[in-house]
Amino acid sequence: MSSVFPVNDYGPLMPGLVMAGVAILHVFLAQFAVGGGFLLCYFQWLAMTGRNEYARRFVEGFFKILLMISFVMGALTGVGIWFTSIQISAATIGEMVFNFHWIWATEWTFFCLEIVAGYCFYRYHQRLSDRTSLTLLVLYTFAAWMSLFWINGILSWQLTPGDWVQSRELIDGFFNPSFWPSLFFRTVVCLTLASLVGCVVVNLIPDLDRDAQRSLINRAAHLMLPMLLMPALGAWFLWAMPADSRSWVLGGSPAMMMFFMISVGASVAIGGYALLGLWLQRLYINGATATLLLLLAFGATAGGEFVREGSRKPYSIRYVVYSSGIIPEEVGRLREIGSVTNDPYPVTNEPDCPNPTVLLGAKVFRRQCAVCHTMEGTNGVAHLTQTWDLSQMRLNIAKLQQTKPYMPPFSGTPQELDALVHYIRWVLDDRPSPFDYQRDDAVLAQIQIWLDEAGTEASSLALAGEEWSP
Amino acid sequence: MSVFPFAQPPTVSFYLIVYVLTLVLHAIFMTYVLAGSLYLAWAAVFRGSEETPRARSAVAKILREWMPFALSAAITAGVAPLLFVQIIYRQEFYTSNLLLGWRWLMVVPVLVVGFYLLYVVKSRLISNWPLPVRIALVTVISACFLFVAFCWTTNHLLGIQSARWPQVYESGQVVASLGALTIRLAMWVAGAFPCMSIFVAWQLRYYSDRDGRPASQVGGLRALSMVASVGILLTLACAGGYLATLTADTRSALLGSQGGPWMMAVALGSVVQLNGWWLMRKNGQLSTSSLSLVTGGCLLMLTGAGFLRELLRFVQVDASGVARNAKSAASVGGFWLFVLFTVVNVGLMAICVRLVRPALRTDAETSDQQTESPTV
Numbered sequence: 001m002s003s004v005f006p007v008n009d010y011g012p013l014m015p016g017l018v019m020a021g022v023a024i025l026h027v028f029l030a031q032f033a034v035g036g037g038f039l040l041c042y043f044q045w046l047a048m049t050g051r052n053e054y055a056r057r058f059v060e061g062f063f064k065i066l067l068m069i070s071f072v073m074g075a076l077t078g079v080g081i082w083f084t085s086i087q088i089s090a091a092t093i094g095e096m097v098f099n100f101h102w103i104w105a106t107e108w109t110f111f112c113l114e115i116v117a118g119y120c121f122y123r124y125h126q127r128l129s130d131r132t133s134l135t136l137l138v139l140y141t142f143a144a145w146m147s148l149f150w151i152n153g154i155l156s157w158q159l160t161p162g163d164w165v166q167s168r169e170l171i172d173g174f175f176n177p178s179f180w181p182s183l184f185f186r187t188v189v190c191l192t193l194a195s196l197v198g199c200v201v202v203n204l205i206p207d208l209d210r211d212a213q214r215s216l217i218n219r220a221a222h223l224m225l226p227m228l229l230m231p232a233l234g235a236w237f238l239w240a241m242p243a244d245s246r247s248w249v250l251g252g253s254p255a256m257m258m259f260f261m262i263s264v265g266a267s268v269a270i271g272g273y274a275l276l277g278l279w280l281q282r283l284y285i286n287g288a289t290a291t292l293l294l295l296l297a298f299g300a301t302a303g304g305e306f307v308r309e310g311s312r313k314p315y316s317i318r319y320v321v322y323s324s325g326i327i328p329e330e331v332g333r334l335r336e337i338g339s340v341t342n343d344p345y346p347v348t349n350e351p352d353c354p355n356p357t358v359l360l361g362a363k364v365f366r367r368q369c370a371v372c373h374t375m376e377g378t379n380g381v382a383h384l385t386q387t388w389d390l391s392q393m394r395l396n397i398a399k400l401q402q403t404k405p406y407m408p409p410f411s412g413t414p415q416e417l418d419a420l421v422h423y424i425r426w427v428l429d430d431r432p433s434p435f436d437y438q439r440d441d442a443v444l445a446q447i448q449i450w451l452d453e454a455g456t457e458a459s460s461l462a463l464a465g466e467e468w469s470p
Numbered sequence: 471m472s473v474f475p476f477a478q479p480p481t482v483s484f485y486l487i488v489y490v491l492t493l494v495l496h497a498i499f500m501t502y503v504l505a506g507s508l509y510l511a512w513a514a515v516f517r518g519s520e521e522t523p524r525a526r527s528a529v530a531k532i533l534r535e536w537m538p539f540a541l542s543a544a545i546t547a548g549v550a551p552l553l554f555v556q557i558i559y560r561q562e563f564y565t566s567n568l569l570l571g572w573r574w575l576m577v578v579p580v581l582v583v584g585f586y587l588l589y590v591v592k593s594r595l596i597s598n599w600p601l602p603v604r605i606a607l608v609t610v611i612s613a614c615f616l617f618v619a620f621c622w623t624t625n626h627l628l629g630i631q632s633a634r635w636p637q638v639y640e641s642g643q644v645v646a647s648l649g650a651l652t653i654r655l656a657m658w659v660a661g662a663f664p665c666m667s668i669f670v671a672w673q674l675r676y677y678s679d680r681d682g683r684p685a686s687q688v689g690g691l692r693a694l695s696m697v698a699s700v701g702i703l704l705t706l707a708c709a710g711g712y713l714a715t716l717t718a719d720t721r722s723a724l725l726g727s728q729g730g731p732w733m734m735a736v737a738l739g740s741v742v743q744l745n746g747w748w749l750m751r752k753n754g755q756l757s758t759s760s761l762s763l764v765t766g767g768c769l770l771m772l773t774g775a776g777f778l779r780e781l782l783r784f785v786q787v788d789a790s791g792v793a794r795n796a797k798s799a800a801s802v803g804g805f806w807l808f809v810l811f812t813v814v815n816v817g818l819m820a821i822c823v824r825l826v827r828p829a830l831r832t833d834a835e836t837s838d839q840q841t842e843s844p845t846v
Contacts, residue, residue, distance in 0.1 A: 003561050006568045006639045072542045072585060080578040083550070083567065087575065090564035097556045102804025104553050109808070109815040113547050119539060124829035132825050139818055170803035344636045348636045365734070 003088045004342050005325070007366045009349040017378065020309060022077060022084045024302045030074035031186065031301070034148050035194030036067040037141030039223055044137055048130040052219060053213045059133075060126065063201045068122050071144075075111065089371060091325035092316040100154045104176065107150035114143035114317060156182045158317045159308070159446030160240060165319050186229070188226045188233065189301065192270065194295045195223035203287035214284045221285075224274040230267060242318065244460040245311040248406060256310050266296040288360040313372075313406035314458050322408040322458075323371050331411045331456040339367050339412035353437040354426070361423025366414045372407075375427055382427045393421045394443070398450035401459040409456055414447035415439075474781040475730040481796040485558050490776040492550035497772055498665060499544035504615045506533040506540070507584075508659070509697065511590070511608040526588075532673050538588045540621075546583065557799045559629060562787055566628035568636050570621065577621050577718040583587035584614035616659070623655045630786040650715040657708035661775070663701030664743055667694040668761070668768050674758045680831055686755040695747040698764075702740050702771075709736075716782075723785045724778060732774040732781070739771030 010018060040059060047055035083094040097104065121136035128136075153174040157164065164173030198220035201214055238246055248256045270293050279287070285293070315321045326334065340363045347366065353359040365375065373381045385393055397417055401409045410417060426435050475483040510533055513524035524530060555563050587607060590596060596604060624644055628634075631646055638644055645651050671694050678688045713721055723729055729746050746764035750756055784792065 003564075004566055006635065008568060008571045012772060036569070072545070073582065075542070075545055075549075076578055076581055078553070079549070080575075081579065083575055086564055086567045087571070090568065094556065094560055097553060097801060098560070099802055100804070101553055101557055101802065105550060105808045106804070106811045108546075108553070109550060109811045113543055113815040113818050113822075115546050117822045119542070120822045120826045124826045127829035128826065136822060136825060138542045139822060142796045143815075143818075187641065209671075346636060348640055421701050 003094075004344070005368075006345045007370055008087060008187060009366075009370070010087075011374075011377070019081075019084050019088050020302075020306055022080050023309070024298075024305050025076065026077035026081050027068045027076060027305055028301050031148075031190040032065060032193045032197060033071040033074045034144040034187075035190035035192070035223065036063070036070070036197065037137065037144045037194075038191055039076070039194040039198050039220065040064065040067065041134065041137045041141055042223070043419070044130070044134050044221070046219060048134065049345040052215060054208065054216050055219070057205055057208065058198075058202065058216055061125060061201065063198065063206050064122055064125075066197065066201070067189060068118060071114065071118055075115075089321070089323065089325050091327075092321050092323075095317055096154055096158070099173065100157075100170070103150050103154060103170070110143045110146045110150070114140060118142060145187070145190075148190070149183060152183045152186060153179055155308070158315075159245065159312050161318055161320065164330055178237060178240040181233055181240055182360050185230070185237055188230055189304075191223040191226055193294075193297055193301075195220050195274075196270070196290060196297055198223070199285045199290035200287060200294060203285075206340070211290060216433060217285055219279070221274050221278050224271070225269070225278070227271040227274065230271065234264075239376060241311065242460075245313075248311050248313070249307055253310070254404060256307060258441065259303040259306040259310070261303075263300045263307065266300035266303065269293075270296055270300070308407055314401070314408040314460060323407060324368050324411075325371070326368070326408065326411050328408075328456075328458070331409050332390060334411040335413060335451060335456070337413075338415065338416055340364055343367060350423075352433060353429060354431075354433040355437055357419045357428050357437040358423050358435060360416065361419035361421070361426075364412055364420045365423060368408075368411060368420075369441055375424075381424055385424055386428065390421060393424060394447055395450055397421065398447050399454040401457070405458075405460045409454060410451065414444040414451065417447050417451070418444060472727040473731050474777060474784070477728070479761055479793055479797070481800040482558075482793055485554060485796045485799065486780055488781055489554035489558060489655045490773070492547070492554060494769070494772050494776050496544060496547040496551050497776075498669070499540050499547055499681055501662035501665035502540040502669050503537055503544055504659065505617060505662035505697075505701070506537050506614050506670075507608065507612040509533060509663075509666070513607075514605045514608045521773070523816055526692060528674055529670055529693050532670055532677075534592050536673070538585065538592060541581075541585055541588060552576075555692075558792055558795060559787060561624075561791060562629035562632065565632075565635055566625045569635065570625060570644055574621060574625065574646070575616055580614045580617050584611055587611045587614070602664070617659060619655060620651075623651060623658065625785070627651060627654070630783050632787070647715070650712070653711045653715065657712055659730075660701050660704035660708055661771075664698040664705070665768055665772065667698035667701070668765050670694060671756050671761055672765075675761065678756075684755075686746055686753075688756050691750060691754065691756055695751040698747050699744055702743055706740060717793050720782060720785055723781060729778055729781050732777045735770050735774030736778070737792070739767040739769070739774060742767030 001231060040063065043052075043055040043058050046052040047059055079360045082093065117136050117139040121140060125133040125136065153176070156178040157173045157176050160176045160178040161173055162175065162176040163169075201219050202208070202216045202220060205213075205216075208216075238249070241249070244252075251257050272290075273285075273293065312318060312323075314322050316325075319328065321327055327337070340360070343363060347353065347359055347362045348368075350359070350362045353362060365373075367383070369381060373379045373384075374381050385396075388396065394417065396403045397410055397420065399410075400407045413421075422435075422437055426432070427433070475486040477483075478486070510525075510530060513527070513530050516524065517525075518524035566796050587610060589613065591607060596607070599607075627646065627650070628644055629639065631638075634646060670690070674688050674694075678684075713724065716724075725733065743764050746760045746767060750760045750764075753760075
């Protein structure tokens with residue numbers, strides 16, 4: 001039986017948005033910290049081999065400070081994501097930690113190497129030989145990329161657990177169907193971000209003439225070359241996605257589609273600019289343009305993360321946990337015993353509930369819907385159901401997974417469902433007091449029929465053409 | 471053997487041991503930052519004499535120089551215990567996170583602020599700033615770290631009070647007893663000073679060896695031995711006070727066969743440290759033998775305290791839940807992968823340190839002979 005956790009009400013900004021905010025910041029910083037390692041290795045090599053006389057200025061400049069700061073901030077915001085995820089779905093993060101704790105622990109050993117190698121370089125490189133500096137940089141970059149490697153396995157598992165579902169073998173879960181496209185794609189993003197930050201930094205190096213700047217920028221832009229692979233990698237990723245998730249992204253869900261287009265559009269703009277410039281061999285990106293491109297990259301990252309988070313619906317881990325924290329195997333049982341029967345936490349966000357039924361409804365809403373909806377704010381259920389009468393509400397919620405395939409099946413008793421409907425009605429009526437409720441056994445029987453008709457499985461699976469039962 | 475956690479099912483003791491050992495590793499860096507920031511705040515307010523202001527002392531200089539790194543190391547090292555606590559105490563840890571709500575989410579931004587301010591304090595810039603500003607700066611830094619310590623202690627205490635959870639959810643009153651919380655927090659804060667002192671002492675030793683000065687001329691010995699000894703005595707006093715706040719049952723678990731040996735470890739570790747510091751102070755030098763002794767004592771104390779802390783939690787939570795968690799976690803693969811990469815990466819880290827050895831010899835920034843430096 002899954003655990004019941006207290007649910008916090010963070011107001012009209014639904015928790016998903018908070019999560020997305022922290023996640024985007026983290027991904028941006030952490031990916032830069034990886035790509036920056038590659039860029040520094042490259043420039044250190046250029047300097048050592050005499051291929052570019054100004055490269056040393058770059059290596060000794062403040063790019064390395066930026067890198068150290070983003071590395072530490074990346075680690076901190078990583079912990080931030082962890083904490084935020086717990087607020088949103090402790091059940092989800094619990095499963096991720098539980099199933100992959102030795103992978104996380106392994107990743108941790110790479111963090112340790114990353115900070116030691118990075119700090120040794122950062123602090124001492126001016127007093128070390130070129131070779132030693134390069135060795136430290138290579139170790140830093142290796143460790144940073146490996147931490148991406150490990151976390152990528154866990155994140156891609158959330159969307160495509162693959163053969164793990166049957167075998168429960170670590171290796172199947174880790175090297176899951178979207179592992180490689182996602183890893184390569186993220187690596188290209190890391191390199192692009194570092195390249196763009198590099199261009200900004202080159203513009204800020206004092207007393208460097210235009211030609212010197214241009215030569216450095218041309219070098220930094222080499223790290224954008226892998227962007228050529230992006231369309232292919234993106235297509236590979238889409239192809240590895242479950243069919244239902246793919247359909248959300250490609251138009252099934254307008255919001256997903258929009259974020260996807262933002263991401264693609266921004267990437268095309270960056271890639272086009274860089275490749276054209278490189279091709280013409282005269283690429284010079286001034287500080288303002290580089291900053292603008294970097295903002296576009298931020299937009300692309302943001303769009304990408306929204307898509308990644310959103311396209312898993314109704315699951316937070318496919319087949320394993322629904323976004324609501326309810327486990328698919330349990331739906332049938334919760335329909336018998338009730339979803340909030342074991343929830344000891346009182347309803348605090350609705351102090352004026354006029355009767356026990358509305359109170360029960362508020363509790364059901366908190367347990368089953370609040371992770372994706374608010375009542376009256378973002379994605380507000382009151383707003384979405386405005387035009388429905390009681391009977392339509394009952395039908396559409398009983399068949400929730402058919403109402404919209406990115407919602408999980410309703411996981412409570414007919415009484416709970418009717419209570420939820422009355423709660424929504426009460427809110428729509430501006431929370432009147434008193435508010436009547438008459439229990440009607442015929443209505444409850446009808447709800448039971450609808451629930452049975454809808455079944456206990458997510459309809460997104462049928463949409464993906466998958467036969468799967470726990 | 472009835473000593474905790476060895477009498478538990480093998481999977482439970484395994485995860486508890488891994489957890490406590492990684493927590494000790496985290497504590498080594500964490501205490502450096504916590505006690506270090508408080509020491510700097512103290513040195514800024516109680517300035518010492520005109521000729522030898524505390525803020526210009528060798529100890530203060532080293533702290534300023536190394537605290538940003540120590541914070542990064544503390545955060546990095548903290549990831550591992552954060553991982554294992556979720557495996558062992560899944561329900562308790564998540565619930566107290568959720569009950570703390572936005573207060574818990576503040577931990578990260580507060581650490582970010584602390585991290586940046588540490589760099590400000592480290593920079594040369596601030597030596598020209600007016601004294602009140604400098605005092606405010608170090609006070610804010612200390613406040614940041616104290617807040618984080620407060621959050622962790624509250625989180626821990628909430629986790630073991632499952633009967634209170636619904637009521638806490640309703641009222642938002644996360645602290646059950648301010649007295650118990652304060653004394654527990656005070657124990658941690660006081661206990662941070664002896665650890666930090668040892669770390670700094672080794673650093674001082676290293677720099678003076680490198681600069682070819684005799685061990686008897688290392689500055690900071692007096693201050694460090696004082697700070698460490700007072701810290702140990704205060705920690706023991708707080709621990710005694712904390713014992714008094716416990717119920718008879720939990721207290722007897724600590725003092726009985728499960729916790730007794732760890733109690734002894736803490737006592738022995740404290741005596742060894744006090745003795746070592748006294749010796750060094752008497753002989754006027756940070757000798758390698760005494761420093762090693764004190765370090766051993768401190769590790770003994772930390773490890774003992776770590777297991778006692780765990781025992782205290784263990785007897786108050788649902789032990790069958792913990793056993794279930796540990797047992798199913800043990801069925802998940804990957805342990806040998808972790809062992810393999812621990813060996814590889816420890817080796818690579820050693821290589822890194824070896825590579826920079828030549829540069830360390832000329833690392834002038836932290837030498838206590840440095841002249842121009844900030845005075846906070």
